[in-house]
Amino acid sequence: xxxxxxxxxxxxxxxxxxxxxxxxxxxxxxxxxxxxxxxxxxxxxxxxxxxxxxxxxxxxxxxxxxxxxxxxxxxxxxxxxxxxxxxxxxxxxxxxxxxxxxxxxxxxxxxxxxxxxxxxxxxxxxxxxxxxxxxxxxxxxxxxxxxxxxxxxxxxxxxxxxxxxxxxxxxxxxxxxxxxxxxxxxxxxxxxxxxxxxxxxxxxxxxxxxxxxxxxxxxxxxxxxxxxxxxxxxxxxxxxxxxxxxxxxxxxxxxxxxxxxxxxxxxxxxxxxxxxxxxxxxxxxxxxxxxxxxxxxxxxxxxxxxxxxxxxxxxxxxxxxxxxxxxxxxxxxx
Amino acid sequence: xxxxxxxxxxxxxxxxxxxxxxxxxxxxxxxxxxxxxxxxxxxxxxxxxxxxxxxxxxxxxxxxxxxxxxxxxxxxxxxxxxxxxxxxxxxxxxxxxxxxxxxxxxxxxxxxxxxxxxxxxxxxxxxxxxxxxxxxxxxxxxxxxxxxxxxxxxxxxxxxxxxxxxxxxxxxxxxxxxxxxxxxxxxxxxxxxxxxxxxxxxxxxxxxxxxxxxxxxxxxxxxxxxxxxxxxxxxxxxxxxxxxxxxxxxxxxxxxxxxxxxxxxxxxxxxxxxxxxxxxxxxxxxxxxxxxxxxxxxxxxxxxxxxxxxxxxxxxxxxxxxxxxxxxxxxxxxxxxxxxxxxxxxxxxxxxxxxxxxxxxxxxxxxxxxxxxxxxxxxxxxxxxxxxxxxxxxxxxxxxxxxxxxxxxxxxxxxxxxxxxxxxxxxxxxxxxxxxxxxxxxxxxx
Numbered sequence: 127x128x129x130x131x132x133x134x135x136x137x138x139x140x141x142x143x144x145x146x147x148x149x150x151x152x153x154x155x156x157x158x159x160x161x162x163x164x165x166x167x168x169x170x171x172x173x174x175x176x177x178x179x180x181x182x183x184x185x186x187x188x189x190x191x192x193x194x195x196x197x198x199x200x201x202x203x204x205x206x207x208x209x210x211x212x213x214x215x216x217x218x219x220x221x222x223x224x225x226x227x228x229x230x231x232x233x234x235x236x237x238x239x240x241x242x243x244x245x246x247x248x249x250x251x252x253x254x255x256x257x258x259x260x261x262x263x264x265x266x267x268x269x270x271x272x273x274x275x276x277x278x279x280x281x282x283x284x285x286x287x288x289x290x291x292x293x294x295x296x297x298x299x300x301x302x303x304x305x306x307x308x309x310x311x312x313x314x315x316x317x318x319x320x321x322x323x324x325x326x327x328x329x330x331x332x333x334x335x336x337x338x339x340x341x342x343x344x345x346x347x348x349x350x351x352x353x354x355x356x357x358x359x360x361x362x363x364x365x366x367x368x369x370x371x372x373x374x375x376x377x378x379x380x381x382x383x384x385x386x387x388x389x390x391x392x393x394x395x396x397x398x399x400x401x402x403x404x405x406x407x408x409x410x411x412x413x414x415x416x417x418x419x420x421x422x423x424x425x426x427x428x429x430x431x432x433x434x435x436x437x438x439x440x441x442x443x444x445x446x447x448x449x450x451x452x453x454x455x456x457x458x459x460x
Numbered sequence: 461x462x463x464x465x466x467x468x469x470x471x472x473x474x475x476x477x478x479x480x481x482x483x484x485x486x487x488x489x490x491x492x493x494x495x496x497x498x499x500x501x502x503x504x505x506x507x508x509x510x511x512x513x514x515x516x517x518x519x520x521x522x523x524x525x526x527x528x529x530x531x532x533x534x535x536x537x538x539x540x541x542x543x544x545x546x547x548x549x550x551x552x553x554x555x556x557x558x559x560x561x562x563x564x565x566x567x568x569x570x571x572x573x574x575x576x577x578x579x580x581x582x583x584x585x586x587x588x589x590x591x592x593x594x595x596x597x598x599x600x601x602x603x604x605x606x607x608x609x610x611x612x613x614x615x616x617x618x619x620x621x622x623x624x625x626x627x628x629x630x631x632x633x634x635x636x637x638x639x640x641x642x643x644x645x646x647x648x649x650x651x652x653x654x655x656x657x658x659x660x661x662x663x664x665x666x667x668x669x670x671x672x673x674x675x676x677x678x679x680x681x682x683x684x685x686x687x688x689x690x691x692x693x694x695x696x697x698x699x700x701x702x703x704x705x706x707x708x709x710x711x712x713x714x715x716x717x718x719x720x721x722x723x724x725x726x727x728x729x730x731x732x733x734x735x736x737x738x739x740x741x742x743x744x745x746x747x748x749x750x751x752x753x754x755x756x757x758x759x760x761x762x763x764x765x766x767x768x769x770x771x772x773x774x775x776x777x778x779x780x781x782x783x784x785x786x787x788x789x790x791x792x793x794x795x796x797x798x799x800x801x802x803x804x805x806x807x808x809x810x811x812x813x814x815x816x817x818x819x820x821x822x823x824x825x826x827x828x829x830x831x832x833x834x835x836x837x838x839x840x841x842x843x844x845x846x847x848x849x850x851x852x853x854x855x856x857x858x859x860x861x862x863x864x865x866x867x868x869x870x871x872x873x874x875x876x877x878x879x880x881x882x883x884x885x886x887x888x889x890x891x892x893x894x895x896x897x898x899x900x901x902x903x904x905x906x
Contacts, residue, residue, distance in 0.1 A: 434675070434682070436678060
């Protein structure tokens with residue numbers, strides 16, 4: 127029985143990766159849930175907005191690197207984020223002006239807006255591919271590790287090592303800051319309150335003199351910022367590849383629905399629930415069990431192989447739809 | 461789903477005109493050799509055949525969207541599931557696979573499905589306090605039993621002649637039989653998803669089908685015992701003659717000579733014409749059935765539900781039940797198309813199932829063709845498929861022409877390299893433009 131080593135193995139292989147991934151999902155799901163709350167449709171283009179934002183951030187990173195700017199040990203991409211956000215926000219506002227506004231004013235069915243978002247998804251996807259290509263890109267300069275396996279072992283004397291990558295720590299720190307800023311904005315500022323009022327009751331908000339177009343514009347800007355940050359962090363952590371952002375759409379939707387569509391706090395909870403279940407179910411628990419003194423024989427104690435991690439988000443989604451379609455935090459379900 | 465039902469009646473000539481345009485395009489592709497067209501009947505017919513299969517997919521999507529307003533974003537999954545049927549039905553059995561673990565895998569699958577069924581019963585029957593515990597107990601015991609049966613059986617099957625097979629193999633039955641089986645596979649999966657996601661708000665079905673689509677493709681990629689996963693199954697039997705046999709047939713050689721064509725070319729054309737005939741028969745049969753059902757009381761009810769769910773429900777119609785029905789039927793048609801596609805390719809390669817290509821492109825076909833109109837969806841599918849293939853050729857030429865004045869350099873090279881991705885932008889633009897300016901499509905609903 128070796129509780130310390132078991133704990134370290136758990137932290138290293140389950141907790142830290144799941145926490146970083148959960149933060150990325152939560153930021154993505156926040157964007158989806160905000161769009162849903164204000165504009166009342168599921169935005170299928172969100173994954174590709176993330177990809178576009180990450181691509182713009184990569185371009186800005188390259189430009190900064192070319193002129194020799196560096197904030198070692200942090201990755202340059204952090205400095206490049208504002209440029210990425212600005213470009214993505216412009217694109218989002220442009221698509222709203224050209225595509226979504228028409229259907230909003232016509233009061234079309236939500237499903238028509240979903241369909242339009244599929245068209246936007248195609249265009250954004252193509253745009254990203256044209257601009258940056260389809261290959262995998264690594265853009266995480268700076269120090270690779272905050273804690274690496276060898277120095278952790280020397281420091282503690284344990285047999286099990288622990289690694290904390292810079293990108294994982296940055297992901298968590300940035301996510302906390304962004305969420306704090308978002309909640310401060312939504313709860314403390316006039317604009318944020320206007321957004322929440324509009325989301326709760328559109329007609330009442332209009333009667334009290336809230337400008338709907340302004341609310342919608344702010345929503346797109348915030349959603350674009352969240353998407354860019356989530357996309358860039360995901361790219362820093364894993365590596366940037368445009369197609370991955372289409373695949374992350376399902377866990378993001380699952381996270382938003384688990385928390386309750388339209389509920390920001392729910393999106394964050396949902397992101398972590400999905401991420402932790404995904405990692406816990408696809409991780410082979412053999413090592414941890416052996417440290418705890420169980421003899422597992424040849425069994426890997428892996429509930430599902432990693433290829434099926436998307437099935438985990440799907441099952442969570444199905445369970446929530448079956449038992450609590452409004453999500454854990456009572457989102458909107460009309 | 462057409463939003464403007466009061467719009468003026470569209471010209472009845474739209475469908476024939478679109479058909480004529482298509483005929484002209486395919487004839488040009490077959491005869492003209494220039495920058496735009498290949499001038500090869502083989503290419504032209506290959507595009508046509510895949511266009512016909514796309515038309516059947518579009519019919520399935522049109523039933524769901526055009527008749528009922530359901531957004532299925534997992535077309536690729538149902539298509540892939542249908543494609544499994546030719547492998548399991550018509551490929552020759554693998555020696556020793558069934559004795560290695562075939563029955564055990566079947567038992568595992570029965571236990572797995574049985575567990576889910578039992579869990580549903582337990583949840584409904586047990587009193588409120590004990591049902592969570594009961595549900596968990598059933599699921600955990602069921603999962604352990606499933607893995608205990610499944611894992612050794614899979615290892616045994618995959619170890620059996622692993623270099624060449626390593627899978628269960630098929631039943632060795634005629635390949636045409638696999639088409640309805642593929643439809644049944646897709647229908648079964650659709651029933652499961654629809655049961656959960658229908659009756660909630662409309663976006664939920666879209667999100668749930670997105671998930672099931674990804675999962676089915678992942679299963680096909682990873683379960684090697686089933687259809688060899690990414691190692692692909694080749695040599696799936698054909699319902700039509702093989703080129704190589706035609707080329708050895710003296711009567712065929714004579715005919716080729718009398719028509720002044722090379723034997724190789726004519727055999728390719730001949731085989732493709734056989735396929736085209738088969739596909740056209742299936743397509744016309746499906747359109748006939750779809751049109752008849754749409755004009756029946758059932759069809760009127762479907763349209764009434766689509767146009768006003770609340771009113772239809774007040775009239776005593778079971779909206780969720782009808783939605784489930786049309787969703788299952790639509791997915792069955794998509795599964796049929798999947799089986800046909802794999803039969804034509806003679807190859808099961810799960811890596812080809814890309815959602816952009818097989819889900820969202822089909823959607824573009826339906827919206828452009830005319831949602832709610834079967835002829836529109838089918839003709840739109842063939843047109844969009846033709847454009848999708850040709851834009852790959854035309855895009856680089858257009859970019860090449862536009863960049864002529866640019867000096868040679870990295871920018872010009874980058875634009876030329878990326879022109880292959882232009883078709884995503886083109887398709888997105890087409891979808892948005894049609895949705896906005898002509899939401900009823902090229903051939904609107906009557």
